[in-house]
Amino acid sequence: MKLLTGNDLPTGDVIWWTGGDWSRHVEDAVDVGDKGEAIARAEDGARRVNAPYVIDAEPTANGPRPAHIKDRIRALGPTVRPDLTLKPADPAAGEWVI
Template identity: 85%
Template structure:
């Protein structure tokens, strides 16, 4: 399974390709298969995402799980403060005040 990830241009948030748009939740990510590179180039060219790249993942009942620890951390948030981790379908995502 291949996923496409990158960063949202306005906010810098980690985002995942869903098959039709971008989401801040890895659970929404879709397997891009052999289409990954073409989607990556089109989305980066359209300035919808910053620094997109393809990663390996495994399908689980809870949704895709990135294969590499770096991408698992990107998907779930900081490892030192569990209260700051990104929760699935968090209604406040994108409304954080820093």
């Protein structure tokens, strides 16, 4: 089984390809098979995702499970409490300018 993952452009959140859109939940991901690279190129070109890539996964009763520990950690969300992260010196550093 192959999954497509990347990061959401506005938020940086880890996202997973659902077959027609993106989800923040790995349980929603679908097997992209051999079409993953083509989908990644199209989605990257459409600026809907940052740095998409294909990973190996295993199907389970609760949805797909990434095969590599790095991607399992990414699927679970942040590994530190947000209140313990470094705060930027510039309060506006986290704001998006479009």
